[in-house]
Amino acid sequence: MDLxxxxxxxxxxxxxxxxxYAIAHTLAREGANVIVNGRTQAGxxxxxxxxxxxxxxxxxxxxxxxxxxxxxxxxxxRHPGINILVNNLGIFEPKAFEDIPDEDWLRFFDVxxxxxxxxxxxx
Numbered sequence: 001m002d003l004x005x006x007x008x009x010x011x012x013x014x015x016x017x018x019x020x021y022a023i024a025h026t027l028a029r030e031g032a033n034v035i036v037n038g039r040t041q042a043g044x045x046x047x048x049x050x051x052x053x054x055x056x057x058x059x060x061x062x063x064x065x066x067x068x069x070x071x072x073x074x075x076x077x078r079h080p081g082i083n084i085l086v087n088n089l090g091i092f093e094p095k096a097f098e099d100i101p102d103e104d105w106l107r108f109f110d111v112x113x114x115x116x117x118x119x120x121x122x123x
Contacts, residue, residue, distance in 0.1 A: 001030075003030045005030045005084070006031035009034075009079065009084070010084035010086065011062075011079065011123070012036065012086040012088055013037050013066045013089035013116075013119065015047065015086075016038030016040075016044055016047040017043075017047070019088060020088035021036075023088060024036050024059070024086075025055060027084070031057070033057075033059075033060070034059045035059075035060050035062055037064070037066055037089075038061075039063065040063060041061075044063040048060065048061040060079065062079065066115050067110060067115040072122060073122065075119075076122040082123045085123045087116035089111065089115050
């Protein structure tokens with residue numbers, strides 16, 4: 001399928017593994033210039049190389065915790081012209097609802113909601 005993504009730049013947050021990796025891989029296969037994101041340089045480098053070798057696409061990386069405003073600002077500064085933003089970054093802990101303290105709920109909200117809001121505003 002041709003999604004007409006050739007020449008478009010896509011940032012996929014949290015894309016070194018799992019669903020985010022699959023999204024980044026698919027976007028690269030469809031011709032988008034993909035920015036892979038993860039918290040560690042080693043994880044980003046590995047994902048970038050795998051996607052490049054499997055898709056022959058244009059793939060770059062950004063290592064940084066995009067739940068932090070400073071890292072989000074830096075990612076967009078380093079990679080201007082993002083056309084597609086996939087807010088995949090998210091965390092959870094398998095606990096019973098009643099066992100999750102307020103501090104954890106605030107952290108979940110910051111990572112799962114505010115990180116996407118920040119990136120959307122920047123892009």
